[in-house]
Amino acid sequence: MADRLIDYFVVIGSSLTNLLPLSSSYEGDSSTPSFIPSISNPLRIPYTPQILDRYPLEDHEDSSFPSGLTLFCLPEGMNLITRPKPASFFSFVQTSDTGSQLIGSCFTFYEPLNEKQRKCLDFLIDQSCDMDVSSSALAQMKFYLPRCLCIISQWPFVSAYKKFLCHIYRLSLTPCYIPLERYICNFVDEIPLPPSGKMEVSYFIGTETVHFTRPPCNEPQVWSMNMFLQPLFECLSFQNIISIITAILSERQIVFVSSQYSLLTLTAEAILSFIFPLKWTHVYIPILPKQLLGVLAAPLPFLVGIHTSFLPESDSHFACRASASFRLTGTRHSLPGNEPHEEDPLSYSHEGSAVFQPETMRVFLDTNEIDFGSVGAPPSLPESRLKKLLIDLRSLCSFFLPYWSHLIHFLPLPALPAFPFIFSKSAQGIDKRNPDWEYCQLPFYDSAFPMAVRPADADEVNVCEKGTQPFEFDSRGVHLAFLNVFTYLLQDYRKYELLKLHSPHLSPAISRYLIHPSHSDPNPIQKFRTSEYLHGEFPPSALSFYLLSRFLGLPPLTTALPLCLPLPQTILLNAPRL
Amino acid sequence: LSTSPSDHPSECTATLNSILQSQAFYQFIEASVSNYGWSDPDILFFDESIEVQINRSSFLSFIKLDTPFLLDVSHKHAKTIVAPSPMDTFDDDLLREIANPTDSLIAATQFISTDKTGREVFRYSKNFPKLK
Numbered sequence: 067m068a069d070r071l072i073d074y075f076v077v078i079g080s081s082l083t084n085l086l087p088l089s090s091s092y093e094g095d096s097s098t099p100s101f102i103p104s105i106s107n108p109l110r111i112p113y114t115p116q117i118l119d120r121y122p123l124e125d126h127e128d129s130s131f132p133s134g135l136t137l138f139c140l141p142e143g144m145n146l147i148t149r150p151k152p153a154s155f156f157s158f159v160q161t162s163d164t165g166s167q168l169i170g171s172c173f174t175f176y177e178p179l180n181e182k183q184r185k186c187l188d189f190l191i192d193q194s195c196d197m198d199v200s201s202s203a204l205a206q207m208k209f210y211l212p213r214c215l216c217i218i219s220q221w222p223f224v225s226a227y228k229k230f231l232c233h234i235y236r237l238s239l240t241p242c243y244i245p246l247e248r249y250i251c252n253f254v255d256e257i258p259l260p261p262s263g264k265m266e267v268s269y270f271i272g273t274e275t276v277h278f279t280r281p282p283c284n285e286p287q288v289w290s291m292n293m294f295l296q297p298l299f300e301c302l303s304f305q306n307i308i309s310i311i312t313a314i315l316s317e318r319q320i321v322f323v324s325s326q327y328s329l330l331t332l333t334a335e336a337i338l339s340f341i342f343p344l345k346w347t348h349v350y351i352p353i354l355p356k357q358l359l360g361v362l363a364a365p366l367p368f369l370v371g372i373h374t375s376f377l378p379e380s381d382s383h384f385a386c387r388a389s390a391s392f393r394l395t396g397t398r399h400s401l402p403g404n405e406p407h408e409e410d411p412l413s414y415s416h417e418g419s420a421v422f423q424p425e426t427m428r429v430f431l432d433t434n435e436i437d438f439g440s441v442g443a444p445p446s447l448p449e450s451r452l453k454k455l456l457i458d459l460r461s462l463c464s465f466f467l468p469y470w471s472h473l474i475h476f477l478p479l480p481a482l483p484a485f486p487f488i489f490s491k492s493a494q495g496i497d498k499r500n501p502d503w504e505y506c507q508l509p510f511y512d513s514a515f516p517m518a519v520r521p522a523d524a525d526e527v528n529v530c531e532k533g534t535q536p537f538e539f540d541s542r543g544v545h546l547a548f549l550n551v552f553t554y555l556l557q558d559y560r561k562y563e564l565l566k567l568h569s570p571h572l573s574p575a576i577s578r579y580l581i582h583p584s585h586s587d588p589n590p591i592q593k594f595r596t597s598e599y600l601h602g603e604f605p606p607s608a609l610s611f612y613l614l615s616r617f618l619g620l621p622p623l624t625t626a627l628p629l630c631l632p633l634p635q636t637i638l639l640n641a642p643r644l
Numbered sequence: 645l646s647t648s649p650s651d652h653p654s655e656c657t658a659t660l661n662s663i664l665q666s667q668a669f670y671q672f673i674e675a676s677v678s679n680y681g682w683s684d685p686d687i688l689f690f691d692e693s694i695e696v697q698i699n700r701s702s703f704l705s706f707i708k709l710d711t712p713f714l715l716d717v718s719h720k721h722a723k724t725i726v727a728p729s730p731m732d733t734f735d736d737d738l739l740r741e742i743a744n745p746t747d748s749l750i751a752a753t754q755f756i757s758t759d760k761t762g763r764e765v766f767r768y769s770k771n772f773p774k775l776k
Contacts, residue, residue: 263719282719445658
């Protein structure tokens with residue numbers, strides 16, 4: 067890992083002098099398009115995003131400039147819209163060919179077409195034979211295109227990046243003594259990367275102070291303090307979160323679906339931090355761009371996230387509630403019941419939507435529903451662990467009162483059934499989310515600036531009181547609750563057996579399940595006796611050995627025993643190679 | 645000796661089996677076998693977490709396993725460094741430079757100085773290219 071905080075600052079958008087349809091192979095004089103192969107309606111086709119600016123201009127030696135950045139910053143492609151949307155923010159994760167992860171933080175705002183771009187658009191419209199809007203109406207329409215400010219980093223300080231990008235955007239709208247470039251240069255180059263633990267780095271952004279901290283060395287680095295776990299618990303019930311984790315442990319094909327891009331990354335990252343000490347080793351694309359939907363057909367385990375607009379029409383019942391909320395932030399301001407005033411000529415089509423394999427498990431974050439696919443539900447956790455985990459989570463996450471009605475009433479938990487196919491349907495009233503969340507909270511996850519529900523909209527629903535009491539979310543506690551499951555299940559994995567107690571050289575060095583490299587077999591293919599572990603004593607009774615070794619005055623388990631004891635040759639055969 | 649609640653072996657087997665068969669577990673075992681000196685902090689953390697769990701579930705409370713790695717407080721955040729703000733290294737020379745941008749990037753020179761309140765501040769002086 068590089069010891070710099072930020073790799074690149076990038077600006078992505080349409081070419082300032084031209085509009086290039088994405089599918090056309092047109093290349094030529096960029097100012098006057100002379101020939102465009104037959105184009106369908108130019109208002110509905112995607113355009114080619116470009117990298118307009120970047121800093122630094124040269125690639126870093128150890129981390130080349132990420133390819134396909136434009137796809138990830140604009141997952142739906144660059145489309146024209148007729149009414150500007152509010153600025154939005156989300157983060158995405160890109161895995162490089164070396165396996166290292168790059169975190170992209172993307173701030174998107176909308177700008178009207180400039181004169182040259184408008185000329186190009188008019189030209190494209192003239193060429194088109196598929197126009198369904200009258201030319202007089204077109205002349206009055208204003209069109210907008212997205213532009214993205216993006217920070218690429220290897221470190222997940224996403225909230226700090228968000229604050230910085232919002233600040234830069236605000237500064238760009240106001241006259242300022244210091245050039246904008248100076249702010250970018252300062253942020254990218256001059257903030258030192260904090261070490262693991264020991265020190266934190268503070269930085270002033272506008273009136274706010276942000277802190278960059280990394281977990282101490284003796285904490286898992288995936289339990290980053292900058293990670294937001296709240297959105298996951300706001301979206302999904304405890305039971306659904308647990309069944310996603312067991313699905314991840316059984317290496318299923320999992321697709322997260324949401325109308326909010328930021329939720330896709332936040333929930334996927336949070337879920338993956340819960341499986342420590344294990345790591346997800348398969349395809350991981352928390353925000354899958356529309357052009358890469360083919361990944362869903364891969365016969366491999368994957369964990370990807372897609373936007374609800376990519377769902378096929380047959381799944382629109384999952385999307386309909388979500389898209390109703392999506393309209394709050396979208397071009398059409400309407401709540402269910404209010405018909406849209408006019409039809410938008412740029413409405414979505416289901417063209418090129420996602421095709422799922424039957425065994426793919428789909429998680430609908432907006433509606434807290436899970437479709438386990440043809441394989442069925444993954445195996446559940448052992449009952450005693452499940453109960454303990456639920457009790458822990460309930461005590462740690464009790465502030466989700468506005469969202470989850472079962473927490474409000476503290477209903478006694480019914481006996482937990484085996485995981486049902488779609489939990490929310492059989493939930494016996496324990497897993498109902500407060501419906502206000504869908505209108506007051508959900509549409510705003512993506513918005514870059516905090517926004518309140520308009521009073522006119524709020525009349526329709528009871529606005530939930532949120533954030534009236536500041537609370538400290540104990541993310542470490544939640545992580546520890548999940549860690550307890552793994553320490554329980556894998557408690558014995560390093561279990562040792564005492565050998566040759568009568569020998570002058572006491573050696574407890576023979577591992578029961580782990581197969582260390584030895585002289586006879588320096589590179590064993592199988593390194594763990596899986597079936598022995600499966601059929602071993604359960605619950606694990608490792609304690610007897612631990613205590614025995616302590617009574618015998620042996621060094622504690624965590625010091626490298628076989629390495630520090632003089633071992634006779636007979637034992638070395640089974641002991642790890644020195 | 646263990647006081648952990650009893651599970652029927654069959655209940656655990658399905659979950660445990662899927663974990664043990666997974667690629668993730670394979671990599672975890674690879675790491676814990678090859679890092680036999682417990683040089684991987686994540687694995688050391690997990691091993692000591694197991695000991696903590698055993699300590700907790702043991703009714704023989706007078707015998708506790710040591711968890712020196714987990715209890716090490718020397719890694720705690722104890723110090724705050726203030727990163728330079730855009731104003732810090734911004735002066736008239738730099739303004740002139742922006743008005744007449746040069747193509748070359750001058751290598752960063754880093755030095756630490758102390759600000760008015762006595763905190764250590766990282767300072768760089770560096771030119772930057774003009775963005776569009």
